[in-house]
Amino acid sequence: MNKIALKILMGDKAKYLGLIFGVSFASLLMAQQVSIFVNLMARTASVIFSVSEADIWVMDTRVRYIEEVEPMRDMELYNVRSVEGVKWAVPFHKGLSTIRMQDGLTQQVQLIGVDDVSLVGICPEMVLGDERAIRKPQTAMIDKNGYVFTWPGQPLELGREVEINDHRVIINAICSITPNFITFPTMYVSYNTALEVAPPTRKKLPFILVKAQEGQNLQRLKKRITDQTGLQALTQNEFAWRSINYVLQRTGIPINFTITITLGVIIGIAITTQTFYMFIMENLKQFGAMKAIGFTNMQLLRMVLLQASIVGLTGYCIGIGLTALFFEVTKDAPALQGFILPWQVMVGVFCTIFLVILLSIVFSLRKVFKLDPAIVFKG
Amino acid sequence: MQQAVIFSNISKDFPLDGRKIRVLDNISSDIRLGEMTMLVGPSGCGKTTLISILSGILSTTEGRVDIMGAALTDMPDTKKVLFRRKNIGFIFQQYNLLPALSAAENAAIPLTAAGVSNKKALARARALLEGMGMEGQTEKLPRQLSGGQQQRVAIARSLVHNPKLIICDEPTAALDAKTGLQVMQILRDIANEKNRAVLVVTHDNRIFHFGDRILEMSDGRITGDYTTEDFLKKEHIE
Structure with missing residues (x-):
């Protein structure tokens, strides 16, 4: 009986390929769009995720998200370091600045200042040069995409000079x-260089990165930091x-x-439902x-379920494969660098596709179950 | 002669615009083993409804149907399906072969539905087809066969599970005259040689003479039960 079901399914090649195409296209559409959205949203927190060394971020209580900077007093760093359970705490600068290039053109950049000694929060993957170079005064590291964006068509090279708020800065590393x-573009400098080149403000410390001592409960440590300093403390995931x-x-x-x-x-749902319903x-x-x-x-139900499983599985695999290929190629x-196809999206699309196929089976099989077999006597 | 089907006082109503239309009105008769019975009458007289009831596809509004001693009208729908699968063979006007299956696979379908192994079912179907002059055609798809060959596959499908009752709905309607006669000869042989009851619904007066007995229907009633000779005389058919 399974053989009959498969032969009915695959007997008409055009219809069969139409079904597979419909489900593949629906899977591709859903997986690709949802993945792009998820990855784009994850980018809003990419700076936070890139600081893998810290357990807790400490900031002013008014800060609602990473782009909103409310500087704290410098002494807060020492207050946080004095909290029991803190292994280390380092300053972390993040802000927007404008660089002026030698040809006079300007470009806004995201300026990240990391602790001069530990370099906690520095970009982990080097393309050219050495990250330790930023320990020198007036030295910076720029990200590769930012470099290409700022100096389009020019080869990657070290030693370029830019001005940030009338301060000369030399780019000595690319990551x-x-x-x-x-x-x-993202530009990394040492914390002290960041303080020097950033516009002067009364309070200068945007974030404090904290590493907990071994065995510390992060939620309790967060509470101790808040209780003792009055600052807001969030784990990396929470922030x-x-x-x-x-x-x-x-x-x-x-919304868009x-x-x-x-x-x-x-x-996707319409295509899948329509194609399978039409097939039945x-x-x-x-x-x-x-x-x-x-x-x-029951025998007909088993046959249709087998047909649906074959179509659903084949179409889903092709759709997911094409989505993965899309991210590989791009x-x-x-614009799409670092985008991946999350496994959660794959599971979600799988469930959606099979739910949709199941619904279309329910709707179409109702017709089959209620079908008057006398239809075959009607010419 | 032993009766394969006995139907007594059958009536069938269909709802239409809130009223009931009586399509079959209190009809009784029988179908006998070893005989080919022709069911004739004008379009809309209730022939299709009657064969649908005799095959357990439709239920009666009133009356009783017994097939090979079993009370079909007392059976629940699920049991009717299983009874039909075992005891009745069908030949349809448009053959209704599955286009994706080969001739042998189509002919084997009733056995497949009954859970017989693929190998056994196909062997039996091939043997039947070859017995009907289909040597070398058993692995072809329906679209590769002529109308007459397709109807032979349909006949093989109706016989493969060895039923005692064969119900044929206009078996020659889609065939040319010569092929139609050949197909009717096969059906006639099946009725006479294998001691089966063959019920043929037809409009085609060129094949009336193949029948042993003719039931005439009009307006939902059986209006005549004739031997073929008497019927042909009555209708002035040569």
């Missing part, structure tokens, strides 16, 4: 980072999710993307003949 949400949620709730980007994804899912409907007379001959409804494009 590769996960692109961030605002897409400005990342707070930043993502802020963008989700306060900007129009998620949600519309795109919803449309993608609706189109076109074979209705055959099902009628089979019922007349003596196939039970991995070097700055």
